Amino acid sequence: MSTKIFRFFTKQKQFEQDMLENGMQYSSFYGDSLKRLKKNKMAMFCAVILIAIILMAIFAPLLAPYDPTYQDYSAVLSEPSMAHPFGTDEYGRDILSRIIYGSRVSISIGIVAQVVASLVGVTLGAIAGYYGGKIDSVISRIMEIFQAFPDLIFAMAIMTFMGKGMLNLFIALGLLTWVRTARMIRGSVMQLKEKEYIEASRANGATTFWIITKGIIPNCLSTIIVLVTLGIPNAIMYEASLSFLGIGIQPPTPSWGNMISAAQTFISYRPLYSIMPGIAIMITVIAFNIFGDGLRDALDPKLKN
């Protein structure tokens, strides 16, 4: 991925040099997509929100007014005030600070789980799609077995089996979502390998490695980008659900899911305690979904003009 981005930028530089020195015209594929994305106001708005949330996660210690685990027993379950804008929880911890720190959990889980799922999913999906036959049958059956379990129950089973903790949560969510990626990639690889330009490469004596890296992966790249962006909110939702059920992130580490879980006892007495982390989840998930949709529209060459 990083070499691809690097290549994209060096290519762009070469294009500009050619234009200035030799009077050549150039067009850039991802540049056009970016132009289309910029026209989509809603997606750009969501992109701004997402950047803000990611910055919030990175700079949490600077932004949070309190240490999220600091317990102030003189202000237990306090009302919203100047000192505590969203109030405090049952141990006297500042809810705003905990929500800010909670974004770290959600964002990192969303991204890492998707990276794990994409690595596994793209590799297996591409192998199944490209080679077909028996290899495809074996991988497809494995995917079907994974899909036969209800998602949440499956994640709960893995978590109880492997024990609680951040690392195990990454693995559980990765195992849960790779099938979707693998299926999509398998489908597009099966379609792409029949294309005539792949045949042209083969007629020139290209190796399998050449065909996959030059012919197939660049054409799958936009699918992968979209799958990752739309998969992140999914992972965030699962994390929240698992933490709510008490088998995800363990207190005192704040996560939006376990905050809602702890707040349900006080929902009629301090509604803001459960509403605020809920809103945080909602904003993040909606922003990722709308941005992902916008990205898909922008990258889809069929929608071009």
Add this chain to the structure above:
Amino acid sequence: MSETVNQNETPLLEVRHLRKLFPSKAGFLKEKTFIKAVDDVSFSIMPKVTLGVVGESGCGKSTMGRSVLRLIEPTSGEILYKGQDFMKADGAELRKIRSEMQIIFQDPYASLNPRMTVGEIIAEPLNIQKKFKTKEETRERVLKTMEVVGLNPKYYNRYPHEFSGGQRQRIGIARAIALEPSLIVCDEPVSALDVSIQSQVLNLLKDLQESMGMAYIFISHNLSVIKHISDRVMVMYLGHVVEMADKNDLFSNPSHPYTQALMSAIPLPERHSSRKKIILQGELPSPANPPSGCIFHTRCFMAQDICSKEEPEFRDLGNGHMCACHFCEKCQNQ
């Protein structure tokens, strides 16, 4: 160039008894059947000559073209390239022969990788074959090739989706000639283009043949196109070659009933022309279960008892005019 029967020269490509069977999906408890896409095709092609291949949809022309390049692995048969056994070649040897055989595709929209620039597309064969050591040399060759096929070198850094069908086909041709091959399989290269563009592309192919001396296997279902470009013509029906002759010989003296039917379907420019149209009855039989005897007898207007029983021999009527029919001579006099 049309004097193809020069016995002293070794043919560029010799194909003997080429056969390609596709296994059709066998159902549960059902016998496995094969679709005979190409059945016992033999021909040879001299350097710098165009062999036209004509036939209706589904007669196996494209499969034949791709089997010759081993893009589809043939089931059996022999392919000799300059006397070298192409069927048994692999590794470096295969790669070397592949650099001398190229293909131009029908659909100019599907045959160019949308994520590569024009320059990268044309450079791909050069890079795969590691023709040049430096990037500058490759680039120079690509720019030269673009000029040869009539593409403005200004477009070097543009992506194929910005071009029209005709220009895209030129990009495809540039990719095919970049390595200066000696044989190009043209798989219906103009049938997806506008009529006005078709002649431009055909003339480009002719000019390239003159300047670079390549042989073409030119596949088309359009007889006028075949007549324009070919030196020798092969007529296919249901995976078999039914007639093969030099162009003028074939067009002036078609000897197989199927060829005659095809010829009669060429539209004439004159009004009220008196030529009788031969309209074939019935549908193309399934290649999974071809008719016995002569494969054409189910639709032939001259069929007799012998046709359903005995397979006609593919025989020489003189002058290299080959025909597979029991009644070629009778046919010719009609």
